[in-house]
Each structure stands twice: as C-alpha cells, then as structure tokens.
Amino acid sequence: MSTDSGRVWGGMTPTEREQRRREQFLAAGLEVFGERGWAASTVLDVCREARLSQRYFYEQFASREALFLAVVDRAAEQIEAVVRAAAVAPGRSPQERAAGVLTALAEHFTADPRTVRVTLVESLATPQFRARRARLVEAFGALAARLMVGLSADPSTVDRRSLELSALVISGGIAEALIASATGRAPASAAELVGHLTALYTAAAAMAAR
Structure with a gap:
C-alpha cells in the first residue's frame, strides 16, 4: 500500500487505475469516432466500447x-x-x-x-x-x-x-x-x-x- 496513492487493488494504485481507464477511453474514442463519426457517436457508445461506466468517463473528461x-x-x-x-x-x-x-x-x-x-x-x-x-x-x-x-x-x-x-x-x-x-x-x-x-x-x- 502506498501512503500517497491509496489502496493497491489488482496490483495497481488508484493513480495507475485512473490512467488505465483514461487509455481505455482514448482507445474507445478512436474506435467510435473513427467508425461511426462524430455526429453518430454518444458518450454511452464510448463507454460501452471502453467497457466502463459513465461515472468513470466524467471523471476523466468534461464532455464528449x-x-x-x-x-x-x-x-x-x-x-x-x-x-x-x-x-x-x-x-x-x-x-x-x-x-x-x-x-x-x-x-x-x-x-x-x-x-x-x-x-x-x-x-x-x-x-x-x-x-x-x-x-x-x-x-x-x-x-x-x-x-x-x-x-x-x-x-x-x-x-x-x-x-x-x-x-x-x-x-x-x-x-x-x-x-x-x-x-x-x-x-x-x-x-x-x-x-x-x-x-x-x-x-x-x-x-x-x-
């Protein structure tokens, strides 16, 4: 356990898990925007592609x-x-x-x-x-x-x-x-x-x- 990063879970600190989720959203964004286009894409589409909740999305990004x-x-x-x-x-x-x-x-x-x-x-x-x-x-x-x-x-x-x-x-x-x-x-x-x-x-x- 790290005193400045919080509890280690799954071998990762909270900071590491947050960074991994950001990478998942970036990869999902490229897939969704690249395949469907901007107008046909939603935050929910990105979350489904990333397999993460909208709560985690808005922790990382203010908007689509x-x-x-x-x-x-x-x-x-x-x-x-x-x-x-x-x-x-x-x-x-x-x-x-x-x-x-x-x-x-x-x-x-x-x-x-x-x-x-x-x-x-x-x-x-x-x-x-x-x-x-x-x-x-x-x-x-x-x-x-x-x-x-x-x-x-x-x-x-x-x-x-x-x-x-x-x-x-x-x-x-x-x-x-x-x-x-x-x-x-x-x-x-x-x-x-x-x-x-x-x-x-x-x-x-x-x-x-x-």
Whole structure:
C-alpha cells in the first residue's frame, strides 16, 4: 500500500487505475469516432466500447468534445513520434530522409484509417475542432518546409516565404490524398505518392532558391 496513492487493488494504485481507464477511453474514442463519426457517436457508445461506466468517463473528461480533442491530440503525438524516428535515421541523404519520413507517415496512416477520419474529416464538425485541425495541418506544413530546406542545393539562399507557401499548398493536397485513401478512393499507391511528393518537395526547394 502506498501512503500517497491509496489502496493497491489488482496490483495497481488508484493513480495507475485512473490512467488505465483514461487509455481505455482514448482507445474507445478512436474506435467510435473513427467508425461511426462524430455526429453518430454518444458518450454511452464510448463507454460501452471502453467497457466502463459513465461515472468513470466524467471523471476523466468534461464532455464528449473534450474526449474527441484528446483523441486528436494523442494522434498528433503519435504522428510526431513517427516523424522524429524517421528523421533521425542515420546514413541518409536529404532525398532519402525526406522519402523516409513520408514513407513512415504513409505507413502510419495506412495502418489505421480511423486516425485519418478523426483528425482530418470528423475534425471539421465544430469551430473548436476545426481550430485543432488547422494546427495539425500547420504542423504538416512546418514539417514539409523543413524537408524542403534539406533538399535545397544551398539552404542559405532559400526564400523562406516561398518555401512556406509551397509547403502549405502541398500539405493541403496531402490531407486530401489521405482522406481519399482512408475512404477507399486512393489516388495512387503509397509508394507512388511518396515518390511524387519527394519530387514536389525538391521542385519547391529549387523554386524557392534566390
């Protein structure tokens, strides 16, 4: 028994049990929102999926909206981890690094289309959700800009404004391609998309050269 955590039950402290329940709700939220969509989902649906009571839900989240945003934030954290791991892979040229990051992202989204639906489709449902979605797309744009700088023949001569504009436009296209792929309308294979995007990033870097 821990004096600061309360009674240990089932080998877990109250804090550990609370964290486990939160993880259960996050997983259930991804499943419910990703499969049914925001409008067709209820707190009761999430609780049934998590196999936990509504009492435990409201101990963790103030509302269904709060859970949705937490699910989006968790997805963003996972995407960031995927990018970080791919970006630091050793022994790669700038082109290989860009392709590696894009491939890792494509594999991540392909492995779980629910993430695409929640972060890019259902996140259009309310103004608050759209603001969070906009930040996520901006993060994609910032990543694209960093990759483009690495693809430039001379990064010191890059026009950053031009680069950021290209990154924003291309990131919007990436979002649409991901949505199409998640809904069974993939415009091309993942390998084709990665190759095309790498070429676009390289061209944008050349166009931004001063």
